Amino acid sequence: MKIHTATLGVVEAAPESFLTLPDGLIGFEEHKEFALLELSDYVPFRWLQSFSDPGLAFPVLDPLAFVASYDPQLSEPDRLALGLETGEKPEIYVVASVEDAGKIVTVNLRAPLVIHPRRRVARQVVLADSRWDIQHPILERARQRTTARASH
Amino acid sequence: MLVLSRKLGENIRIGDEIKVIVLDVRGGQVKLGIEAPNSVQVHRQEIYLRIQEANRRAAAAPTAWLSQASQGLRSQRMG
Numbered sequence: 001m002k003i004h005t006a007t008l009g010v011v012e013a014a015p016e017s018f019l020t021l022p023d024g025l026i027g028f029e030e031h032k033e034f035a036l037l038e039l040s041d042y043v044p045f046r047w048l049q050s051f052s053d054p055g056l057a058f059p060v061l062d063p064l065a066f067v068a069s070y071d072p073q074l075s076e077p078d079r080l081a082l083g084l085e086t087g088e089k090p091e092i093y094v095v096a097s098v099e100d101a102g103k104i105v106t107v108n109l110r111a112p113l114v115i116h117p118r119r120r121v122a123r124q125v126v127l128a129d130s131r132w133d134i135q136h137p138i139l140e141r142a143r144q145r146t147t148a149r150a151s152h
Numbered sequence: 153m154l155v156l157s158r159k160l161g162e163n164i165r166i167g168d169e170i171k172v173i174v175l176d177v178r179g180g181q182v183k184l185g186i187e188a189p190n191s192v193q194v195h196r197q198e199i200y201l202r203i204q205e206a207n208r209r210a211a212a213a214p215t216a217w218l219s220q221a222s223q224g225l226r227s228q229r230m231g
Contacts, residue, residue, distance in 0.1 A: 007215050008215065022191070023191070023193060025207050026195075026200060026203045026204050026207055027203070027204030027205075027207050027208060028207060028211075041219055041222070042215075042218050042219060042222045043222060043226070044222065044225055044226065044229075045218055045221070045222055045225075056211055057211065058207065058210050058211050059210060059213065059218055065229075066225075077190040078190075080190040081190040081191055095206065095207060095210045096210060096221075097206060097209045097210045097213065098210075098213040098217045098218055098220075098221045099209070099213070099217075101216075101217055101220060102216070102217040102218065102219070102220025102221040102223075102224065103220070103221075103224070105221050105224070105225065106206075108203065108206045108207075108210075110199070110203065111203045111206075124203075124207075126193070126195050126199060126200075126203065134199075134202050134203060134206050135206065138225070139221060139224050139225060139228065
């Protein structure tokens with residue numbers, strides 16, 4: 001189906017992309033229905049687009065593509081709230097903040113978006129492990145590395 | 153705001169399903185035990201506020217910045 005958004009224009013969203021967040025995102029509890037969109041202009045980002053507010057969309061990323069050691073341990077209440085059975089692996093995304101006209105990207109590793117793979121129900125969980133940063137840089141560092149290589 | 157005094161080991165009930173227990177009081181720090189249904193998320197206030205702020209910033213970034221950042225991330229992967 002086509003959905004009208006304020007920032008992304010009219011986009012095509014397959015029913016498989018629909019997600020229900022019964023508790024919303026933290027600070028955005030009133031928005032519960034979303035589509036997880038993959039748009040070619042923004043790869044590797046995906047957009048978590050709200051159905052209730054056409055102007056509300058969150059860029060998210062697959063954390064393992066950027067932080068290979070990422071291994072979030074979900075609490076039992078979070079697993080139960082999502083309906084995850086023992087041994088069942090959720091899909092995981094992290095919310096990305098883009099700053100400085102796109103030169104800096106940080107991801108929130110402390111509060112990932114956890115999706116039940118079959119039910120399409122999701123929750124932004126807060127991990128107990130404080131090792132995972134709320135603003136973990138993934139692009140700023142690459143720029144510094146590139147600069148260092150170029151100076152050789 | 154409702155203000156209640158509680159001693160070590162005493163509880164507070166919030167509705168039918170939430171119980172807060174005073175487990176320890178030592179040197180200006182209170183240790184609380186919280187029993188709540190799985191559907192109720194319990195967070196430390198300062199962590200909750202930082203995550204709320206991160207979500208707000210994420211939603212506020214202009215799409216042009218996202219498009220720029222996506223190119224940056226793609227070239228980083230290739231490099």
